[in-house]
Amino acid sequence: MNPDLDLRKALDTTTGTTGAYLIPEVVSEGLRRFVVTASPIYAVIPKVMWPTNAYIYREVNQLPSAAFAADGATLPNATRGTYAKKTVTMKYIYTRGEVTGPMKAAAGTVIDALQMEIELHADVLVRTIEQKILTGDSAVDPNDFDGFIKQVQTNVHDAANAQLTLSLLDTALDKPLEYPTHIILSRAMGRRLWSLLQAHQRFIDRTQIEGGFRVPTYNDLPILRVDNQISGLNDVIVMPDMRWAKLVINQDITFEPLAKTKDSDDFMLKMYCTLAVEGESLYHAKLVNVNP
Secondary structure, X not given: OOHHHHHHHHOOOOOOOOOOXXXXXXXXXXXXXXXXXXXXXXXXXXXXXXXXXXXXXXXXXXXXXXXXXXXXXXXXXXXXXXXXXXXXXXXXXXXXXXXXXXXXXXXXXXXXXXXXHHHHHHHHHHHHHHHHHHHOOOOOOOOXXXXXXXXXXXXXXXXXXXXXXXXXXXXXXOOOOOOOOOEEEOHHHHHHHHHHHHHHOOOOOEEEOHHHOEEEEEOOEXXXXXXXXXXOOOOEEEEOOHHHEEEEEEEEEEEEEOOOOOOEEEEEEEEEEEEEEOOHHXXXXXXXXXXX
């Protein structure tokens, strides 16, 4: 009797619940990450370390005046610049993880379960910060810092629910006294802008930004199209000047193990940071109520 033949006869390729399913499971090597981890906004925004729980800076927001006068005339009245002190407070973000002992043992040498979980928690921490850089609102949640949409309130052009055109975009870009450095919009708005550029330009240039992202440009400004998991840009286009915006960091992303009270490794990742949008009336702009 051929034992291999008997084994083949014993195997059942069906997946019923009769207990006859004996074919061993073979799993493809590696672990697929079908989650969004790209963070172009986080990559491109300047970051600066700060030693205290509030970022304080002084700004000049008005120049003194000057005037022509006739020979021998009385001198004009004395004038002086005006100054202000601005403060943005630190905010604190955390993510907590846990990997059980059986999970680590079962993973064996295929993956390092603890290291994988730490990486995933780091990804979600950065993604959450990126979301708040755009749409954070301390009036809605006092634990958030205010994002670009909340802080940029001066150079705003209201499209009144009109469909996006290059003229609308140019009007918003021209509002600041100095030109912004980036255009940030949703994927749907990006498709609309892409169709306009194809119709009006012989070619569409691309540039590489921080983090290795290659993005299209308009008027030499990189266009950052966020993915569908970043919300709040359905009818808003943000045009910041990244030279005058910064993620102020009191403590960078830090891993800390937590007390071991059961058969698991508990840990947390944390970061203390805030967003400072300096020169809001001079450098930054946004287009609101625009239809993609």
